[in-house]
Amino acid sequence: MEEWHRRSVLATGAALSASGLASIGVGASETDDLPNPGLDPNPELDEDWASYRGDAGHSRFIPDGYEFNGNLEAAWTVDHDGSVAVADDTVYTTTADGVVALDAADGTRLWENADVDAGDPAVAGEMVYLNGGDIVALDREDGSVRWESDLDPGERTSSHTVAYDGVFVVIDGTLYALEADDGSVRWQRDTAVVESRNGDERESEFSPGTAAMNGVVYAGTQDGILAFDPASGETIWQTWVWTGGDGIYATEAAVLGDRGGEEVPFYDAQTGDGLGVILSHSIGTLGNKSAISASDYGYGSTSIHGDHGDEYDWEIDVTYTYGEAVISGETVYVYFWSDSRNYGDRDYDQKLVALDKRDGSEKWTVSKDDAPVGDIRAISGETIYVDHDGELVALREETDADEDGADEDGANGDDEQDDGTEDGDADESDDSDSDNDGRGDADDDGSDNGDAGDESSTDGSDNGDAGDESSTDGSDNGDAGDESSTDSSDNGDAGDESSTDESTDEDGSSDSGGAGTDDQTENGSTDAEDNDDTDGTPGFTAGAGLLGSAIGLEWLRRRDDADEPAE
Structure with a gap:
């Protein structure tokens, strides 16, 4: 159970030595050094989208992502039915038949497990972890089942988090920390007691959803968000507010709890102090500077430090237009759709749009009429994975070979290349x-x-x-x-x-x-x-x-x- 700490220390070097984090580990009782942004939830990974919402923070945020120019085409297309994780040039997703692993270069199916009814893949080490009922861990090489939890959930689970050599999930109101290598229970919290500023206490079950960042695990109840030591389950900090919902999103800077209502509060990831509120629709995209959200009468960005009117505070003048964004590099990528109540400008309806993350200015748009765009499932390297009418489409920038009349549909390896390069190179030139x-x-x-x-x-x-x-x-x-x-x-x-x-x-x-x-x-x-x-x-x-x-x-x-x- 101390392995995650050992790797974190190696990954962060002198910074961690100076901060005195050697006390963190199995059975550690000292938590004064937590949270700490120097602790990577999965230090062995160096991927843009190793989990179903990007990383263990589930925030759909890639700090140093590739900048796309908007000249996109389909590199390959496959049937799919779920979220996506990408690691080591392999795409993990689900279809109507089960869990599949695909070659990221051309979409070739590497393996399929039709016996597992689960989704939301998250990769760590030698396994890919999915949820649905119990948590199931599959071997990344062949898709075979390595272990399955025995928690006997009364309802379908969701929003698990793989971090710190553990799997963190809420099942039937109980927060579990499972060992990543065999699924055994590291610790569990049946309820949480949240105390208000005036001393009032309320005990409640956990809401679905967990996230990991900054050396801690975040989870929520109907009365507040809490940060836990992943090794011991000890509470690091807690907030007092009705949060509910079924999602927790975290970055190095902030934590956001998904819930219904007109406004959603977000908190400092290190202290739990309130930072502000965002609009309630299409939430779940959170960076280190801003949160992206929508209302029925606008879509925009809120500075997580509350400096309204400054950078990162902007809004697009649209009505009943929604989309779940990805903040990647300096750009917000989002596929917009407008519902039937939109009585105004529908220019962004069914379009993949790139916006400057600082001021919301438009960089480029691609219409569904011009390319197979759709809701963004993942961004990894130089590929945007989208759901286009029930198919997973890998979008990449057009190449010189394509402009000269090479493979029109972007599929890898089907046509001869005039320059003699190997199959698949044309899509990434x-x-x-x-x-x-x-x-x-x-x-x-x-x-x-x-x-x-x-x-x-x-x-x-x-x-x-x-x-x-x-x-x-x-x-x-x-x-x-x-x-x-x-x-x-x-x-x-x-x-x-x-x-x-x-x-x-x-x-x-x-x-x-x-x-x-x-x-x-x-x-x-x-x-x-x-x-x-x-x-x-x-x-x-x-x-x-x-x-x-x-x-x-x-x-x-x-x-x-x-x-x-x-x-």
Whole structure:
């Protein structure tokens, strides 16, 4: 049970040593150092969307996500019937027949388990965890059942959280902490006693929904939200307000409890102090700076620090228009739909829209009439997964090959490529000629994968490229030897030379691409936008004989002689 703490200490290094978090673990009674944003719920993961709502906070928030330019097409399409998790180039979801694992590159089915009636996949370690009745853990390699809880729920469960080597779930009003490796009960809380400021106490059962962030687990009752030590179940802090609902959402900065009513309060994630309220519809999207929500007469963003009228406080003038957003990088992505009561502007009805997260200005829109867009199920690397009329569609940016008449429907591996690249490369190529969001080079690199001779850095979608040397310089002048940080979610790249910059950006999030990006600020882009940019250094892949040719040796010699470490 102490394993999550050990990995967290390794992941956060000196910061945790300074904060004295060594007391956290099995049976630990000291909780003065909790919550702490340095404690990652799943430090072994480096994914944008490893759980069914993004991460263990369920907030639909990707601090340093890829910036899409709006020229989207379907890379592949499959039938599906549920939420989505993506990890290690594998998509986990459900169909009418059961749980499936799909190859993220082309949608090929890797395995299916038709005997499990469960949903909401969440990946950690060697397993994918789902809920429905009891919690079930499947082997990620073949979909076989590793364990199933024996809690005998009276109703279908929902909103489980996988974090800190545990699975946290509310079943029939009781909050359970299960061991992730075998499903045994670590601890349970049948009820919670919430005390008001004037000393009044109320005891009540837990409402459905949990979340994990900052080294703690968040859960709610009808009388308040509470933060618990994940190892012992000890209460860290609690609020006094009717919350109810069936969802808890958390980031490093704030915690939001889903409930009915005109307004929904949200709280400081470290202290439990009230920060403000948001509108009641389409909630559940929470960043480190803002919460996205809607009412019948507007859709917008609320600063979580209550500085109304400042950055992150904005509203779109729409009526009866809704959509569950994703905050990714500097952009809010949302698929809008309008109900039959909309008597005003319907311009955003059935459109995938990208909005600036700071002021709500429109970056681009894609209509359902022009592309198979729909409700966003996940964003991972350079792919937006949407539900389009009951099908899961993987949307990626159009490629040069597509513009020249290659595969029209974006399916991978079906047509020959004129440039001789392997199947699937056409869907993730350089989009520098099609960038239309005003950011210039800041968004150009993240989709250049697999082409011979290219050296690029991507956000989780490099598959099988041997010998790549990632760089995030952002220039196109071919400066040899720039070795800067890349997002460590690149999978399958043998021989990558990269480092990870864990510095904190303006949102308080980890900046995975900070090295060598000084020249990119001329376009007004931020760290979150820039962490995928490449420097255009001539590429020598393994197939081109980097280490076996005189040209490759000469290039290496020149790089060693001429280059300084990345800034």
